[in-house]
Amino acid sequence: MFTQEKDYFLFSTATTSLVLHVNEVGKLVCEYYGSRISSLEEAPSLTSPHPFIQGTSLAYDEKHQNVSLDYLHNEFSTPGKGDFHAPSLVLSEGQEVVFDFVYDSFEVKTPEKIPGLPTPHGAKEEVVITCLEKARKAKLRLHYLVYEEEDVIGRYLEIVNENEAVLSVHKAASLQLCLLNHGDSLVSLYGAWANELNPEEAPLRHGRFLNESMSGLSSNRHNPFFLIKEKGGDAQHGACYGFNLVYSGNHQESVELDTFEVVTIQSGISPFLFKKDLAKEEHFYTPMAVMSYSKEGTNGLSLHYQDFVNDCVIPSVWKGRIRPIVYNNWEATMFSFNKAKLTSLMKEASALGIELFVLDDGWFGERNDDRHGLGDWECNTKKIPGGLASLSKEAKKLGLKFGIWMEPEMVNKASKCYQAHPDWIIHDGVHEPTEGRHQYLLDLRKKEVQDFVYASVSNVLNSADISYLKWDCNRMMSDFPEGYTSFFYDDVVGLYSVLERLVEDFPNVLFENCASGGNRFDLGMLSYFPQSWLSDDTDSFQRLTIQAGAAYGYPLSVMSNHVAAKTSNQLLRLTSLDSKFDVASFGVLGYELDLNDLTPLDKKIIQGQIAYYKEHRPLFQFGHRYQLASFKEGNDEAVEILAKDEAIVGRYEKLQKPSPEEARLTAVGLDEKSHYLYQSRPESLSMKKFGHLVNMASPIHLKEEGFLINTISARHDLASEVEKGMASGTALLSGGVALAQEWSGVGYSSEVRLVGDFGGRLYALKKR
Ligand code: GLA
Numbered sequence: 001m002f003t004q005e006k007d008y009f010l011f012s013t014a015t016t017s018l019v020l021h022v023n024e025v026g027k028l029v030c031e032y033y034g035s036r037i038s039s040l041e042e043a044p045s046l047t048s049p050h051p052f053i054q055g056t057s058l059a060y061d062e063k064h065q066n067v068s069l070d071y072l073h074n075e076f077s078t079p080g081k082g083d084f085h086a087p088s089l090v091l092s093e094g095q096e097v098v099f100d101f102v103y104d105s106f107e108v109k110t111p112e113k114i115p116g117l118p119t120p121h122g123a124k125e126e127v128v129i130t131c132l133e134k135a136r137k138a139k140l141r142l143h144y145l146v147y148e149e150e151d152v153i154g155r156y157l158e159i160v161n162e163n164e165a166v167l168s169v170h171k172a173a174s175l176q177l178c179l180l181n182h183g184d185s186l187v188s189l190y191g192a193w194a195n196e197l198n199p200e201e202a203p204l205r206h207g208r209f210l211n212e213s214m215s216g217l218s219s220n221r222h223n224p225f226f227l228i229k230e231k232g233g234d235a236q237h238g239a240c241y242g243f244n245l246v247y248s249g250n251h252q253e254s255v256e257l258d259t260f261e262v263v264t265i266q267s268g269i270s271p272f273l274f275k276k277d278l279a280k281e282e283h284f285y286t287p288m289a290v291m292s293y294s295k296e297g298t299n300g301l302s303l304h305y306q307d308f309v310n311d312c313v314i315p316s317v318w319k320g321r322i323r324p325i326v327y328n329n330w331e332a333t334m335f336s337f338n339k340a341k342l343t344s345l346m347k348e349a350s351a352l353g354i355e356l357f358v359l360d361d362g363w364f365g366e367r368n369d370d371r372h373g374l375g376d377w378e379c380n381t382k383k384i385p386g387g388l389a390s391l392s393k394e395a396k397k398l399g400l401k402f403g404i405w406m407e408p409e410m411v412n413k414a415s416k417c418y419q420a421h422p423d424w425i426i427h428d429g430v431h432e433p434t435e436g437r438h439q440y441l442l443d444l445r446k447k448e449v450q451d452f453v454y455a456s457v458s459n460v461l462n463s464a465d466i467s468y469l470k471w472d473c474n475r476m477m478s479d480f481p482e483g484y485t486s487f488f489y490d491d492v493v494g495l496y497s498v499l500e501r502l503v504e505d506f507p508n509v510l511f512e513n514c515a516s517g518g519n520r521f522d523l524g525m526l527s528y529f530p531q532s533w534l535s536d537d538t539d540s541f542q543r544l545t546i547q548a549g550a551a552y553g554y555p556l557s558v559m560s561n562h563v564a565a566k567t568s569n570q571l572l573r574l575t576s577l578d579s580k581f582d583v584a585s586f587g588v589l590g591y592e593l594d595l596n597d598l599t600p601l602d603k604k605i606i607q608g609q610i611a612y613y614k615e616h617r618p619l620f621q622f623g624h625r626y627q628l629a630s631f632k633e634g635n636d637e638a639v640e641i642l643a644k645d646e647a648i649v650g651r652y653e654k655l656q657k658p659s660p661e662e663a664r665l666t667a668v669g670l671d672e673k674s675h676y677l678y679q680s681r682p683e684s685l686s687m688k689k690f691g692h693l694v695n696m697a698s699p700i701h702l703k704e705e706g707f708l709i710n711t712i713s714a715r716h717d718l719a720s721e722v723e724k725g726m727a728s729g730t731a732l733l734s735g736g737v738a739l740a741q742e743w744s745g746v747g748y749s750s751e752v753r754l755v756g757d758f759g760g761r762l763y764a765l766k767k768r
Pocket of ligand 1: 514515535
């Protein structure tokens, strides 16, 4: 909702409001951002009154001796007029760099798509505030969009040159917001390959903190999402401000705390090697930054972003649409497979209740290792006689849908594509190009490259009955042919133009975003692809941390996770299939292990998991996710997903302790006045888990790791504890319900909880 009175603008969502003001010198400043207010009179002014200019600060001009841009909560900052914060907007015209934009007008209009860039949908109106730099004939248009029900406000900039001289944009942060510091801390998400999205919290310090990607991709190093948390806040309580950017390339988030205890926050494209020249009448558009506020802690803030991504970011056709349970052959076979192997995997997958079979890397050209074939998107019929069409038919016969992996933005030198078009790769023409996984990036600024990528993907999709495509991107950018241009930006816009055509032409193909896992996990990619392979790390305990990081700003529906082999590829950590399911089920579930190697017991376990997932699927994929406890703080992690009358709580243990403390099942968001049936998901306890202790119950002696125990435990297991009962909402919300005593050296029975190192349990709650 938007209202305007005199020089004030009030933007309101369901629970938040933003107040902007045009001050006496025509500067656009933020007066308030926080809980919803119903009228401008209620707005507590944020801007401190400054009747005089202190010390070394500068007056705006001779007439306005009491106005210093350094004290204002500016909606954007430019250098050279006394605002000594890091500028959010840096422009030049020839050698001139001082730009003094002042308010001119505003208009309210129907939201439009940002040219070339993904644009969230669902805003009712768009408010455009225009500021002018008269001396240089430059126009700055600030676009504000309100996503009312989701409690998100979006902003992007449009810069217009109306002068004969070239106007250069050096930096243009999409958003700047000034807040007062209340002992705030900053939570950002850093990482690396297979270790993405680690949340890190640190108190704000005077000076400036930058969270930035300069790799060409939004990157696994620093996700564009971050939040500011007021002192004393936690997952359920306290004021939090969140920020994200709808963009997939280089980005920069800046948090500056000044001596007046003002926090200046910026979110936008990175100024690294950036410069965009605008000729007369040319426009430049930044991506949209999206901010939200909650007084209900980091979970409260997360719910806003969960709704925003589900309702306004992912393509509308996928909104609330149930996602299939996939099988992916990558960790099972890597490049080494043939049609017989794939068919045997399909048969097993179908018998287990899996719904879609994904053929990963290695099916095309000479792709028998990662040195060959990228760019040659034709099926290798030596490996797969009859091609993809015949494989998709096999799948169909078995009741499975069929999906495929592609990495369309890349080429290997050993490919027909590169041999025909060596000039298509990104290279500076001077140095030997830097290699990443033996491959090179195609230059997506070129129209012929965009057409090639579009044609490659659409030909594959048309060649067989394909309903899913995993779009990978396995290297960072290097060897830029140009610096101090809009190279990085134009490359991302080139990619978006291809994605736009593809999702429009294939609306019912489920695209899954992937970039060596989470190297390009952002709102830009999610605008086209409704789900994302979060990480190449399929170790369930590493995955849990990655999910927790993602959950600060993204919903369950975008998190694709797979149950992999018991021994993790990445860490060699051994965990049970059930522990893996307890983590992988929080989001979109899949399996990625050699199904031909499963024991009869493994198959029974997986069938049980799939049945359980199908029973609760809308909750797992579209429920609201709450973080209840985190390994960051202790030995236990707990996560809840909630929708209307039901919830599932996942509880996880890092390391088992002797003489452990009591445990309780607690939840949030339930109805205090109602009662809930709660029930643990039965898990399988392997006999081998007991080692030599199994002899205390066995009629014959079983040697630990011996042939007999291996044979028996391939078919038989022990049941986990049974926890079932009725509890009031009040009890679950406050003290919690006591869980069974934990195993401590003795006493295995149906009343003893044996979770163990890196173990988990799921508890379903249903309102009566
Ligand atoms: C990347 C992906 C993996 C897999 C391989 C195939 O690493 O993240 O899931 O698809 O590529 O080469």
